[in-house]
Amino acid sequence: MNKDYKNIKVIGFDADDTLWVNETYFRDAELEFAKLLSSYETVNKIDQELFKMEMKNLPLYGYGVKGFVLSMVEMALELSNNNVSNATINAILNIGKDMLNKPVELLDGVEETLKALSQNYRLILVTKGDLLDQERKLEKSGLIDYFHHIEVLSDKQEANYSKLLNHLDIMPSEFLMVGNSLKSDILPLVNIKAKAIHVPFHTTWLHEQVHDDETKDKTYKTVNSLLDIVQVLN
The missing domain is CATH 3.40.50.1000 (HAD superfamily/HAD-like)
Known part of the structure; x- marks a missing residue:
């Protein structure tokens, strides 16, 4: 030995x-989220702001997909000045559900x-x-x-x-x-x-x-x- x-x-x-595998799914989800909000900001900026939101919420939500989804929803509301559509919020929730159901x-x-x-x-x-x-x-x-x-x-x-x-x-x-x-x-x-x-x-x-x-x-x-x-x- x-x-x-x-x-x-x-x-x-x-x-x-x-x-x-885990982190790969988060990267894919971040890209999908940025595309959903692309009418409000650039993909790179959305990615940066989402990370800041995750860090702000980490002490409250902890680690994992659920906290990540809540941060995406909050970020969408902030980027859109609370004008984001119900359809977009639903799409964000589905991103999270898809992550949780990954093989x-x-x-x-x-x-x-x-x-x-x-x-x-x-x-x-x-x-x-x-x-x-x-x-x-x-x-x-x-x-x-x-x-x-x-x-x-x-x-x-x-x-x-x-x-x-x-x-x-x-x-x-x-x-x-x-x-x-x-x-x-x-x-x-x-x-x-x-x-x-x-x-x-x-x-x-x-x-x-x-x-x-x-x-x-x-x-x-x-x-x-x-x-x-x-x-x-x-």
Whole structure:
């Protein structure tokens, strides 16, 4: 076993864009929304203003599709000076419903990796967002039996992880987190003395992006695919 991970007993996995596709659907929805409101503003401006609205509403609505839809509705009202049509509001709601009804598309090597690691480690799922939506996606994924514990957090900061590990009686030195977001899945774990492996996804939400100086002197490993993790741990 790799000496850097010899003490690991529990491995946590992020869900969205680590196990299955997620962010791509948000990018598609943003484009569709911008087209709906294109008579009021440019696509680029609408995209910028929608992000600002999401950030303003994040403390109130939290993460997930439902909060995103509410932000789109509010943005539509603001851009149109409250003149947006009922048909457009209905179209926005349908964008959200379509997102919630998307099939779960597993990323390459997910089930193979979980099956291999579950032989030697306790696996837990640690995600954030809307509880109902995440439970629905997990059920659709067919992966639920690989996990000893499922946790849907309101946020993924150091305090959230520390509280979870304490609740599950897991020492940080015995925990490894795997995820696509440096901000949410990697740096908080490094800061509480746990291990972390970064598996980048091809697109990252602006809110989840970090500057180079935030990763300076932080120890974590980056791999190209989940399949690489099995080899790293051996």
